[in-house]
Amino acid sequence: MDQFAPIALISADPTILVVPADKPWKTAKDFIEDAKKRPGQISFSSSGVYGTLHMAMELLSHAAGVKLRHVPYGGAGPALTAILGGHVDALASGPAVVLPHIKSGKLRPLAGWGDKRVAALPEVPTFRELGHPDAEFYIWAGLFAPKGTPEPVLAKLRDTLRAAVAEREFKAAMDKLETPIAFKQGVEFQRFFDADAKRLADGVRKVGKVETK
Amino acid sequence: MLTTDRVAGGALALIALVVLWESRKLPLGSLRTPGPAYTPMVLAAILLVFGTLLVVTGGRASAFRSVGWAEWRHAVAIFAACAFAALALERLGYRVTVTVALAFLLGVLERKGIVFTVVFSLALAIGSFLLFDTLLRVPLPRGPFGL
């Protein structure tokens, strides 16, 4: 990551914990308590080993002190298919992808990984509210330039990007995707990035295998 | 007798042994939770069995010596042209590389006339570049001087 200079963050979506609607857990508390009683018995799907959806779940397991069974899939799509087909018990996913299935009553949201609730799901609490502040995770998108890009160029890129993000069409498209824009730049973005990197590195270390540089 | 099946079977068995040897570096896991080396080991074992069976039962296949290799010079030349293309593609750029490779195949190997060779090679290289890179926006490598 030393090879990049941050330009700006465009969006940051917290992941949401969903379970099939026919499962007994009504709240995140039910889920965590049951997971404590039956360690390694409740399974979850993910987009792949060390993928975003896996890391979110690992952060939760460590924050709540439970052990879940991981079934990796090759991408977020298959992971969603797996929970809809009832082959696994839980999934951490970006809100946009699961919203239609929550609305149609197939999946039940239990809690979110954000520092505040997701706008589209105001009744779903966050893990922070439930007393697990370490379970914080975002699927985010930002732009970077190669390290060594001159500051005037970076400034210009930032301004252009800010203007682009403010465009009505862009906002409309992102609204349709249910992905709120979370524009951050400069120090703010750096701070967000550092916090995220630290959470992830901790998470990966806890999973047990750390890639050394 | 040395037959085609026996040669191929022997080679396959050899590949299987190499894979088995190379897999020792990876965790095997257990029957209940197979590790990364598990499937390669199982497959290599299966291939070893098949290869050995081919050696044993392959006596009735056609003799290895009866296989004609008459075109091997040609095949090697074509293969070399392709290898050159793979080496040069990202160094000299798509258009230069393909023009040179085509000119070699047409002019040297197939003994076409010089005018035809040059015109055809240039036309195909530039034409395909236009179609893919310019029109379909599939980025193709450019060499020095943006060629």
Added chain:
Amino acid sequence: MVETLSSLAVGFSVALSPTILFYAFAGCVVGTLVGVLPGVGPLAGISLLLPATFGLDATRAIVMLAGIYYGAMYGGSTTSILMRIPGEAASVMTCIDGYAMARKGRAGAALAIAAVGSYVAGTLSVVALMFLAPPLAEFALRFGPPEYFALLLLGLLVLAYMSAGSMLKALAMAALGLLLGMIGIDQMTGYFRFAYGMVELGDGIGIVPVAVGLFGLAEILATAGRPIPPEIIKPRLRELLPSRREWRESAWPIGRGTVLGFLIGIIPGSAHIISSFVSYAIERRLSARPAEFGHGAVAGVAGPESANNSATSGAFVPMLALGVPSGPIPAVMLAAMMVHGVSPGPLLIKNQPELFWGFIASMYVGNVVLLILNLPLVGLFVNLLRVPYPVLYPSILTFCILGVYAVNGSVVDVWIMLAMGALGYVLRKLDFETAPIVLGVILAPMIEMALRQSLAMSDGRYSIFLARPISATLLTVGLVLVLLSLKPLITKSLDWRARLAIAEKREELP
């Protein structure tokens, strides 16, 4: 039923409006182009044109993207038949008999049969999509890892059981292919396997470089050096169309391919790839003259081509009915729909009937457009074969390298193609079939993943495969096939395969 038909009428009124028709046509043209060119598959085509659709309204955009998708499926057979270069995994089987037909001067017939087969399969599977989407989608979701594993294993067994000549040789080739498919990052644990420090091998060796190398390049290496170059086939207009016998022989394969492709296509995942392989194997087994397969049997083109097209429509079932992407291409389409404010899923038909039925109707229209577009092109494409071989093969090589490079923009893929070309050349000399290798490379990661996922689901108990009804059924069928193939060992009588091998030997003698 009546309701469906009246909705469909609404759909047609949408699809036949001039603007929608224009976008459907544009999509089909781009799709055909993308399909004919090696290396640029439907996925690349859709991804490239996705931004261009942002300015359109939802119905137009989706109609156009769908046009690209099945346009590419139509176009994919062209290079397979003319040059033995499969544009993508779905047209690998077409290379075998399609190219053999072209060498016999029946390229026009092969292309026409492929187009008509695709048309029939495309149209019929849309009908199926219309009436069966909701119930079938629910069924498809029950395919979890254990069912998937059983299905893939069955696919491999079917192929080995039905391949011509020695089953042992076919199995050995499949095992080699499976081993090659092991290269890359282990998806369950993140370990690099057999990559030897090459980061590019992380995602495994791609299907396109393997198929283009084993088929296209190996063919050129073996043919170009012959002292007498293969004669130029001058197509006559009369010979462009399939003969009555060829029509008769393709009718049933097209029908069977359609049903098979649709059923395999609805299963989430990439199982649709095996639909063309399984279709080929079945046609060979059912054929009155199995010896013709590999030497230009028209059923070997008709079956797989229909199957892969019908699998394309099948893949839309889980996407439209449940909002579940069944493969990488439907996933991109799903994203495209969401960008346009459409959320596919159970509520789609209720909330946006105009879009859903317009989409269905435009699939009918698109298939007609594609047939009209492709049949005249047959005449044009066949003329490529007039080019003398010493000029043709360097051009084909250019497209092999270009196409393989274009998929990922990686030279490593070109090297993989070269290595596979050399392997294919040697194996050809030693009289081994290479199609099982391609199948192995495709299946290896999928089958391993499914096995290990199943074990992760069941906490290491293998009984999961027998406890679930679908996987138990599939495994039983597989077991029966194995037993059937062992029967001749016990009864010591020659089975059909041995008889076939003898018949082939006899044919070669005079």
